[in-house]
Amino acid sequence: MYTERVADPIYDLAAKFLSPQGKPVQKVQREQEEEAGEDSTGKPDPVVAAIQAGSLGFGFSAGGLLFPYYLGVLEGLSGLGILTPDTKLGGASAGSLIAVSWHSGLPLSEIQDACFVFADNCRRNGTRGRLGVVLRQFLEDLLPEDIHLRCKDRAYVAVTRAFPVFKGELYSEWSSREDLINSLMTSCHIPWYFNNQLMTEFHGAMHFDGGLTNFIPLPPTQHAIRVCCFPSKQVQTVLDIGISPDTYEAWPYSLAEMLRFALQPADHHVLRAFIAKGKSDAEAWALASGAADAVKAIDRDAVKEDREDRKEEYSELKDGDVSPPKPEVPVGATTGAAPAV
Secondary structure: OOOOOOOOHHHHHHHHHEOOOOOEHHHHHHHHHHHHOEOOOOOEOHHHHHHHOOOEEEEEOOOHHHHHHHHHHHHHHHHOOOOOOOOOEEEEOHHHHHHHHHHOOOOHHHHHHHHHHHHHHHHHHOOOOOHHHHHHHHHHHHOOOOHHHHOOOOEEEEEEEOOOOOEEEEEOOOOOHHHHHHHHHHHOOOOOOOOOOOOEEEOOEEEEEHHHOOOOOOOOOOEEEEEOOOOOHHHHHHHOEEEOOOOOOOOOOOHHHHHHHHHOOOOHHHHHHHHHHHHHHHHHHHHHHOHHHHHOOOOHHHHHHHHHHHHHHHHHHHOOOOOOOOOOOOOOOOOOOOOOO
C-alpha cells in the first residue's frame, strides 16, 4: 500500500507564512504570476516569452529503458501544440534517443511499436552485456536514411569524453546516418553494462555515457525545460526539473526502484502505463506553466478531465501492485554460455 511521503521539514517550517488560501504566500504569488503570464517584475514568464519568440526547448535526462515515459511526454506536448518539428531537444542516453526519434518525423505510434519490440527482446534475453547489440539493431531498423540531416541543429546528443580531458560534449551535426547512430550508441554506453566494455571509441577518442557529465543536457534556446523520467522531488530545486513522475502528484516508486525499471524492461502493460503517466505529467506542466495557453486557446477543464480519466491507465502502479524486475543475473554467469542476441 502506498504511503504519502513525509513533508519536507523546510516546507513545514515555512507554514507560518501561509496565505488565507492555506498555501505558502510565495506559492500563491507564483500561481498568480503563472495565470497572468508574468513574473514578479512584471516581465513575461520565461516559458511564455520563449514560446512567443519561438525558442522554447526541452532537455531529457538519461533513463535507460524508461524510454516509454518520454514517449508519453512527447505525445502530451505535441498534442497541445507546444512541441513542433522545429523544437530543439537535448538528451543524454535514453534522452538522446527520444530527441532523435522525435526529429525522425516518424509517427509516435511507430516508434512505440519498435520500442516494445526492443523491450520484448531485452525481457526475454536479458540486457547486461548485450544492450549495445540490441540497441544498434533497433536504431538501424527504425531511423530513416536522412536522419542526420533531419536532426541537424534540432537534436542535441550528449556524450562524455574520457581522454585526454574528462568532459561532456554535445553534438548536433553529423557527417552521415552512421555517424549519428554512433553518437547515440556512445551517449547510451553505460560502462561495462552496455557491452562489457568500459568505454567506446567515438570520433577518434574514448567516450562513454553522456549522462555521466550532463544528466539533463539542454539545447541552445532562449529557455529550456528539464524532463526527467526518475522521481525528482528531492533534487528539483537544485536541477530545476519541470516534468517528472512526482512533480505534480505522488509517485509510489523510489529512485532505486525506478533504476531497476531502467535497466530491465517491465511488461508491456506497465510500459503503456508509463506512457500514460508521461503524457499526464506533460499536460500538468503545460497547464501549470501557462505554456498551453500561450500556444493556443484550450479548454483547460477538458484537459484536466482527460488527465483524471487517464489516471486509470496507471492506477495499478500507484496502488503498488506492480514491482520492478529483480536484478538481473549476468547471462552465462553460471553456465559459461555466451549472451543471447
